[in-house]
Amino acid sequence: MTTEDTAEVEVLVVGAGPVGLTLACALADNDVRVRVIDKSGHWSPMSKAMTLTPRTLECFHMLGVAEECLRDGIMSRRINHHGQDGGLIGVADLGQLEGDYLGLLQISQSATTGILDRAAAGRGLTVERGRALVDIEVEGDAHRCHLRDTDGRTSTVTARFVVGADGGRSRVREIVGAVFDGAEQDETFIMADIVMSGFPHEPEERHQFWLDEGTFLAVLPIDGRVFRLVSTCRVASQEVDEEFVLRRFTELLKTLKLDAVALGDPYWISRFNPRQFIAERFRHQGIFLSGDAAHVQSPIGAQGLNTGIQDATDLAWKIALVLRAKAGDSLLESYHAERFPVAQALFDYNNMLSARVFGRDEQERRRLRSQNERLHEPAYHAEEIAKLSQFAVTYPALAGSVTRSGVVAGRRMPSCSLTSPSGPFDLLQELGVRRHVVLAFAGGGSSPGRTLERYRERLGDDAVRVFTVHERISARQRYGMPEGPHALVDIAGRCRERLGLLPGDVVVVRPDGFVGAVADGSSLSTLDSYLDRLFA
Template identity: 30%
Template sequence: MTDTVLIAGAGPTGLALAIHLALHDIPVRVIDAATGPATTSRALGLQPRGVEVLERIGALGDLPQRSQSSLNMSYNEGSRTVLRLHVGQAVADQPKQALLISQAEVEGTMRERFAQLGGHVEWGTQVVAARQDDTGVTATVRTADGAEHHIETHWLIGCDGAHSTVRKLAGIGFPGRKLLERLLMIDVRARWPLDKNGSTTWMEAGHMLSVTALPDDTWRVFTEPPSDLPDQLSEREISDRVLSEFSRRSGIGLDTVTDVRWASEFRIHRRLADAYRRGRILLAGDAAHIQSPTGGQGQNTGLGDAENLAWKLVLVTRGRADQRLLDTYEGERRPLARKVLRATSTAVDIMLPHDPWKRLLRDNVVLPVVRLPAVQRRLWLAASQLGISYRGGPLAPAMHRWMPGLRPGDRMPDLTCRHLDGGRTTLHAAISGRWVVLADDQHVAARHVEAAAARLGADLIVALTPVEQPSSPDVMLIRPDGHIGWRDHPAPDKLAAWLNQVLWPA
């Protein structure tokens, strides 16, 4: 088999997974049913966690220079502003910023990075059948000209979105419910007197209309239409309806509108796959979970899936770990997806209640609490996904409750560090798909690297000493996804025992 991993879907999740594998010379093939790259997208933002993922695999490029890094959000009921939020701005102990930029731009930068590593996307190629056994998967794919052929691969990864063919072929259920029956969306060029560093949302009897500023005098407008609106509207009918509703709610005329660049409609669901793995077929991103776009969580959760799965696939395909390590992917990521789905669904239910009593509760109880700075910080941290921890998960059991400070399973903040040769770097930059031994003493770090390299391979481990950080007697092993894997007093034998347990569970 020449294709160790076959990835269906060339969105952010599939590309992030492919880049990570290519960094470690794992043969990977990426196919996508679309005839070419997307030029428009629903997703507009990279949360700080997504920024970190792209940074670690060298795929961030110039996105920060082409993005907005903060967003003022105003929520209005009629002419009255009921809530203002400032999101995306970094805070002292969490310096990463969110980036407001189209998903299509993110994908373009990621494709460039994949190409640098020798990869490319095979467009117009869709999985139509899959058969697996203990040694691999035979996937039948259909190309744009209607021809079908077979691809032999060790692993098939479904990153093919909410309507995932791979998920259906694997027989994995996707239960859930609708959150909003229908949304109409347009991208329009106009000179409107609205905040160009933010969004404005009008809420009216449980129905909403929201406008977000994009570069070059472009605005994204979406609204929940009345239930009696006919189905299958043309793009012109969608744009006319949305613009008319915008003008009615905002009081702004349409005389400066010069171009409607895109018009679409969609429905918002909350769904979670029953399983993330079925034998040699795995799911990631929207194929495994979909939620409300509130807080920009979909794209970012998918990027986290890709990074978590990637380092485990690297070790398994290299023969450095048992296949059971892949089960920890679901064990760590599915509970997180459940929390994200619950949080975004709750946000929709609270901000867009149809019941007048619930609106009263929102205005008099919920909104005053949300205005508090401490609450807004907590909301930002949740949306940023920088507070994600796998404590208590399959690779970080609850036995570490006695440990002060950061524990196994926690995300490790970025640090200024030195390599053993004295060269400076940052922790996250040094990871680049590898494991990092972090210790105050160079000799201690070197001994632990030797113990880890015997299990992981020398090219997957690097040693760093922190610069101007509080001294600690503990040594840490940081995973390729930036989470603490192991922490203890200097003891190479204990580190080796932990890796043996993780890679080759009894």
């Protein structure tokens, strides 16, 4: 039996894992009519990807779910690197980052999915589970999507855009015929979420032990009593069973002279050969690929899920701006132009980590492992945590944009301590993956008023907020204080100076938290150029 679904839908999201749900929530916040389907009846209860980076937590902050994630997880500020003799080689300290989230959050993927599922429900979205995509017929700008339920019933729904967030075996990717290029490594990863007692190191931090035999043991906290153990073995994955995994971890602990550590019952055991694949294109006209549907990452860098979340935040506001403000096709094309290089760079980084951790070329492995000794060096340390946090992601910058030491077009907007009349100003909340925020720093003798009015006209009143940032000695000063909801105070100019900005500078922050443009009093045309590029 086939039914025709006549309800209007602007975006059909295929896949209701963390990536698809993030996208759906962000689209709903942009008043986009969206539906979410998933072929599975319920999400997996397993831990799976359980590390959220600071940048992902910022994305979740914009959607209002970061606090719930923090309540359910454990924040690890430090990654401690140990040698086989137990000595501490070095420490990667994410507490050196700026921002609100100074660590890696350990939380099971099942818990993350549940939080996002409830967030979607709070926005009036019902995830249609047990409903699979069969095929897509393209008719101009419309996509007729043929669906099949688990009971065999079929239906058709028409959408303006379709986003495949349906995992490494994506049906959407299969339908568009995208080449999925990559390889599967011959090294077998083993993982166990297991009760462990007697561990002598800080139980809420991450620990990496480097063994001379060309492998490693990673210990990640889950709840202070249950830990995730990760390592490798040169045995074919099909020959590895649960007994082998437990025996292997016991042997590794003994090699590390951690004989006092006792392993209890495992909650989950997994063994697999890491795969790294990437689609040739993330966009096929009105059909997009996100998360594992676009790129499958090796788990060694703990970046796969996080990269998918950021795919979703990059894509959501662009689709919304095309639908709501009639932005140009080049804005949709920029999704691939921005996110493909990020995924490709992570491939290279993961391959380097693999060679460093368990590479078969012993000489190369020793050379790469020698970098561990540099973890105490500030420059190397800063570079490593920038990669781990995903704060180092950079997009192509707008030509002519002014460059300041702390604010650069195409990079993440750093946190800034500003005050509004009602209290501290929350930039991430104001952005919300739904609107641009313009910060015009008072002074400099030039007024961007006419240019900023054009932003309101083109983007719409709710899709942009323009704030004037004034410098005062105190946010509670009685006289001469600026008034109105769009006036902000920078106490003694500290935020402006820390970011290397000058009086009169104007910063345009995209809805996903990246800097779109920076202008000074003599280059306000840059603001027009950025707006024109959105509508090209």
